[in-house]
Ligand code: ADP
Ligand code: ASP
């Protein structure tokens with residue numbers, strides 16, 4: 001007997017037919033003698049629809065009420081799945097985030113999970129029951145409902161898995177595993193059978209939305225093995241595990257995967273003063289306003305001259321970032337703010353990059369050969385990211401995929 005969390009994404013829950021199919025997968029695990037908790041997303045497209053309603057109601061909506069509206073999508077699917085499972089003769093019940101509870105921080109629309117109480121789940125398992133839990137939602141300390149940010153059901157699933165000390169967390173989605181890049185834009189992408197938490201964390205954080213980044217970080221900390229697989233077929237998926245769990249002699253590529261992120265915006269502050277405090281005067285107020293800054297490029301000015309400071313922020317935070325900095329224009333002392341949202345960050349990730357010189361150079365050469373301009377570059381130990389004009393996204397990902405020898409023999 002094992003303890004398993006099964007998480008089903010929006011495409012898997014889109015409509016009664018699919019929910020019935022999901023119920024069949026849950027039944028199979030329960031009948032194999034496993035203790036199962038199920039975490040579900042809203043039906044595909046539903047969260048977008050609900051967010052749209054909030055915006056229509058008022059452009060200055062209260063984030064608390066936004067949470068009340070958008071959390072409803074998962075409430076519907078968890079109830080429907082519990083009804084379907086019960087109809088199949090299984091002992092299933094839904095438990096909303098506030099009923100377990102899944103405790104979160106106060107940050108509405110982007111709350112963090114503080115912990116999940118396991119008492120209710122233990123009682124359910126004692127009675128050979130199946131708990132169906134809506135992802136994406138929890139209970140803030142002040143008693144209000146909170147949601148976790150887009151894609152947050154993955155994190156709900158891992159948090160539930162940690163609380164119930166699950167043997168693994170199975171993430172069922174609309175692709176049958178983690179691929180070398182998004183299989184929807186590179187048909188020759190290859191499925192990765194086993195990937196380390198560290199690599200998955202980097203890939204997710206630079207745009208591979210197959211898993212929410214926070215879910216991978218939590219799984220790594222709590223040592224929960226994740227399996228990514230399709231709810232539509234039985235093919236083996238991808239295991240996400242610790243580096244020491246991967247056989248050493250396994251043949252490794254230098255680059256494990258390539259990801260892209262279109263939801264970034266570039267900001268340039270022109271004619272910045274060249275003082276030691278200049279960067280802090282920009283990034284301090286942005287941090288206070290909760291704006292995440294990602295890539296930063298600053299050219300070194302000649303003595304006594306001014307320089308441009310370029311950086312990226314999430315596209316959704318651009319208006320706020322401009323507002324914060326405009327107010328401080330005279331204090332910081334820049335001339336102008338230039339912005340550009342038609343950009344993409346493309347990243348290559350792989351632990352094989354460590355101590356392997358020339359990996360970044362191949363990236364720059366490959367893109368230069370196609371005439372693709374690099375607007376910014378950042379690196380970490382196992383990642384190189386470049387900022388390029390958005391129109392070149394698919395071309396860049398495809399040529400890099402080929403250049404690093406990641407293409408499958410035939411199309412997937
Ligand atoms: P769910 O609704 O099940 O949570 P998501 O849409 O959040 O599903 O994530 C699955 C999608 O992630 C896939 O349809 C695929 O287009 C995209 N994706 C991006 N990068 C990758 C990758 N490297 N491997 C697999 N899928 C990827
Ligand atoms: N329904 C939420 C979203 O679309 C959460 C999730 O599906 O993970 O972002």
Ligand code: MG
Nearest residue numbers: 009151209210
């Ligand atoms: Mg998702």
